[in-house]
Amino acid sequence: MELIQKKFKSLNLSDPFFASLIEDYKEFSQWFTKKAEDNAYVFEDELGNVNGFLYLKPESGPIEDVVPVLPNKNRLKVGTMKINAHGTKLGERFIKKIFDHALHNKASEIYVTVFPTHEALVSLFAKYGFSKAAEKHTQNGTEHVLVKDLSKLQDSLVKSYPLADLANKNFYLLSINPQWHTRLLPDSILKNEDADIIEDISHTNSIHKVYLAAMNGMEVLRPGDIILIYRTTDGAGPAHYRSVATSIGVVEEYRSIHSFVSRDDFMRYCKPYSVFSDAELDQFWARKRYPHVFRFTYNAALKRRVTRGEMIEKFGLDPGAYWGFMRLTRDQFNSIAQAGQLNESIIIN
Template identity: 65%
Template sequence: MNLETKKFKDIDLGDPFFDSLKNDYKEFSDWFARKADESAYTFRGNSGDLDGFLYLKIEDGPVTDVTPILTDALRIKVGTMKINPHGTRLGERFVKKIFDHALHTNVKEIYVTVFSHHKALVALYERYGFRQQAEKPSQNGTELVLVRDMRREYIDMLSSYPLVQLDGNRNFLLSIKPKWHTRLLPDSILKTEGSDVVQDVSHTNSIHKVYLTAMSGVENLREGDALLIYRTSDGQGPARYRSVATSICVVEEYRHINSFVSRDDFLNYCRPYSVFSEDELSTFWNRKRYPYIIRFTYNIALKRRVTRSEMLDDVGLDEDAYWGFMPLSNEQFLNIIRRGQVDEGLIINKA
């Protein structure tokens, strides 16, 4: 997947990708030129064409060019986000990047201005908790001002993404083999892995994931349970040091393969968010090889990977337990994520 940061001066403004932005914003070309030494995310699909552009800006103070004015605060402004939709959930990947920046800079809010006729884009923002709070009139027309408050009370799994609610839920370790881990969770890639293995496909881009397994115990998962993703050893050294905890995810739904009424029903559910190809999924449907299906959100990549050795020696996990899938106490879960240098403000735990 060719997602990279580039200086504005190294991006071709003459690319047809930017035509719609030039049509919407008369000043876009002048604005683009002024940003010459600033950076933006660009995305090129498998064809090599520019298919995505994301520019983020930190602002500190009131926003006075909107009505009503947004009060004094540290914010991230989504200066520009444009995607050529091609069925690979790139919009969700960009939304995740926006949240990653917000968490890294500890801002109070994120905001974006967007014309109401971009209905799919507005719906994407609203799905993850952005709400209209103002309007921005200009020579180009009136835009909606959508705001996401990063410090409001927890509402639900999507509106409050990427927060993780522990209260009333349970925690589990879920193992994933290296060859599937990087494709499914690209922001949790290890430094020893090459980014060229991350492809432009929906299960890579998406905030939402579907994972199929035959591991016993996952059939007891329920909505809201937290998953600590455990990348198993790649065989390049002792498992105590090559197997690591990498990510925190939250269960949206568990289903058994027999709950689908047909192969098409099964494919429509799994295909957009699974690491497996349609042919592989069809084989699984026919053979019922992996009957347990978990859909979850990809919330947080640990800043520091926590090794199996550390989880055994310092956290006290049981070496003789089944590490494919096992329950974790709140104390164990919190201990591991502290070692993973996760901001505990992302974890809602009032107990």
């Protein structure tokens, strides 16, 4: 299923998907009709039935209809979010889309109101650093106001997402071949123009990634290490100009393929966040040619691609070094991120 934007007026409010929202919110039908010309993100199945719905609204000023009142800030409001999970990663895709929009709109906070009875939804938001800041009392009952501060690190890498903490961290350039890069990092596809982080290019647009590689030295990766993804040349021109830095990630975990006790153990770990097919994973397990297995968060695409030539000539990277997996200095990383017009708000020095 693809995540697409649709106007409210093009959606069928009598779709069974909306029944629980109509039941929870007495004013929902009227509100939905008023939003006719507004856009929402929608997941639809093959038959056109809605399986996910997300409405986002930038706001500024205090939030006065909650207790306690929340102070004046630029915020992104998660107006409505509902998912029919069915064992998929729809919730995570919505969370990534929420963060993408918040950064795009330079919001300092994100907030959402949720009935505490929706435990799975509350848990999903909590996983990514949302916490209760207030309550909202209406004719529908009492909702919790969950807030995510986009300027503060929290007590875990995932709760801090999309922020990247650079203090006392190691920095590495990690090369990925074009065929895997397009699958793994869909909004970092090489384009002639700047990447639009708001566009949902592929169903693989998720926060967490699992990747396998065979490059020397990768066993040094540790949680919190910062990786600069480097897309190798597509053959359409010299690597000096066509190999480019595209995006930033943070390592969650490194494992050797030999640490898995069985194929099933390996598949359970890789499958939820891997872009590889079952057949490819089976082959990787059988041959053990890619011994390095690591999970990372995909924090941001560079708006401008930085070429190999620029990294050598301007930022001092060694042209004779092994560019498959290469240590960077903090200054080199910062210079490349700045040249790539990385959203500076995600970087905590």
